Amino acid sequence: MKGSQLLSLICLLLVSSVGSAMKADTTGIFTNPLLGSGPDPWVIRHKGMYYYMHTTGHHLVIRKTGKMSDLSRAKEVVIWTPPAKGPDARDIWAPELHRLNNKWYLYYSAGSSDSIHPQHTFVLENSAADPATGTWTSRGQIRDTAADFFAIDGTVFRYQGKNYFIWSGHNGKDVVQRLYIARMKSPWELVSPRVEIAAPQYPWEHNGINEGPEMLRNAKGDVFLVFSASGCWTDNYALGIMRLRHGTDPLQAGSWVKSPEPVLTSKPENGAYAPGHNGFFKSPDGKEDWIIYHANSKAAQGCGPQRNPRMQRIGWNTDGSPVLGEPVKINTPVKKPSGE
Missing domain, CATH: 1.20.5 (Single alpha-helices involved in coiled-coils or other helix-helix interfaces)
Structure with a gap:
């Protein structure tokens, strides 16, 4: 040579x-963000796979992945397109997948026009093992028929053998968004009247909005409700938290205790403005708890598609309450979930 x-x-x-x-x-x-766009992110894990959804505004899509850190590589599958006309034809928001009675149910907010005033929550059903396949059948609107007002961001909460539905809505008298709960008869029907469990009361909740309720449990089974406050059109959008008093009835307003301080707020130097509308999931090995949420990378970007999904590990205080920390800096290395 x-x-x-x-x-x-x-x-x-x-x-x-x-x-x-x-x-x-x-x-x-x-590194965060996980995708260039992804308002109102939602994640559920089933049989070793993560199913991710977010708001597109005009249809429902799913990404399926074994590793949340590889979300950008997961193929986006359109699973449902709304009818040309009808009560759920426009403004498709905040989709959430839930596995109930060995079937998949998808809850989403929608309206009949470009005005948000008729916005309500609807339910789709799928009997396939994989929600990215099969046929989705409409089960119509889920509602309290005695208080059928503006209602968005619905989620399902199972507690002591019963299913409850929690959402953000109006009281029929003003446009303040409050959080409501009702017990479920089926995945698309409520059996109890709605009960108001939260309304804006602190300075950081200004703009009259509590929305995006999401449930979180610690290792002991204590229940927390993390919600979004203020308006997504402002950089003051933030996450607040409530705790369900141990052993109490979730249909009693006094059972829920709201923290006077937010748990996740903007961090401009980290490229995180208006963090909100979150979800929670476990790492593949089940040892870590993670939050997924959206935020804007620049100031004053509002409620548009610039909102992008980020995820980070959360911790726990000695009293059992979660520690969400501060938004991690975008484009900087973050350790992947354990088990990946």
Whole structure:
């Protein structure tokens, strides 16, 4: 072998070695945001797979992945397109997947026109094992027939063997968004009257909005409700939290205790404005708890598609309450969920 060939081979080996080292250094990390756009993110894990959804405004899509840090590589599948006309034809928001009675149910907010005033919550049903496949059948609007007002961001909460529906809505007298709960008869029917469990009361909840309720349990089974407050059109959008008093009836307003301080707020230096509308999930090995939420990367971007999904690990205080911390800085390395 000639000297020049030997030198070329040595250089090639060195480059290959450095490249491998660099690859090894980056293995086990990811960066936020997970996608360029993704308002109102939702994640559920079933049989080793994560199913992710977010608001598109005009249809319902699912991404399926075994690793949430690889979400951007997951194929986006359109699973439902609204009818041309009808009560759920426009403004398709805040989809959530839930597995109930061995079937999939998808809850989403929609309206009949571009005005948000007729916005309500609707339910789709799918008997397929994989929600990215099969046929989705409409079960219509889920509502309290005695108080059929503006109602969005519905979620299902199972407690002591019963299913409850929690959502954000109006009281029929003003446009303040409050949080309501009712017991469910079926995945698309309520059996009890709605009960108001939260309304804006603190300075950080200004703009008259409590919305995006999501449930979280600690290792002991204590129940927390994390919600979005203020308006998504402002940089003051933030996450608040309530705790269900142990052993109490969730249909009693006094059973829920709201923290006077928010638990996740804007962090401009980290490229995180107006964090909100979150979800929670476990790492693949079940050892870690993670939050997924949306935020804007720049100030004054409002409620548009610039909102992008981010995820980060959460911790726990000694009293059992969650520690969400502060929004992690975008485009910086974050350790992947354990088990990936």
